[in-house]
Amino acid sequence: MPDGITIAATDEQLAGLKYNSDGLITAIAQDVDSGDILMLAWMNEESLKMTFAEGRMVYWSRSRQELWRKGDTSGDRQFVKEAFYDCDADALLFKVEQEGAGACHTGARTCFFSSFG
Structure with a gap:
């Protein structure tokens, strides 16, 4: 079973994050090994x-208005390996180890499987 790492963010780093008017910030999950973008979701504080x-990745469900641990029902869990925030402090990037079939609720490895053109 994979293991995630805990992150010791400083109070200053946490205070500097910019949440939207709903108290949410975008979070991107990227496969730590392949570099594939697995999914985009939302987090609250x-x-x-x-x-x-x-x-382990915990998100906020806008549709259900509740916290959800990725993989609690599907078994497709995500374990944190690294965490970053962008230059504007309004988006998060997590490099994760993906367990199971994939990150997408459709069963696909990544949510980004549809291309234009």
């Missing part, structure tokens, strides 16, 4: 702190 403490 609580899910971010849980992710940092547990080493």
Whole structure:
């Protein structure tokens, strides 16, 4: 079973993050080995702190208005290997180890399987 790492973000780093008017920030999950972008989801302050403490991805579901640990129902869990924030501090990037079939709720490895053209 994969293991995630815990992240010790500073209070200054956490305070500098820019959440939208709904208290959410975008979070991108990227496969640590292949570099594939697996998915984009949302986090609130609580899910971010849980992710940092547990080493496992926890998101905020806008449709269900609740926290959700990636893989609790599907088994396709994501384990944190690295975490970054962008230059504007309004987006997060997590390099993760993906367990199971994939990141997408459709069963695909990545949510980004549709191309234009």
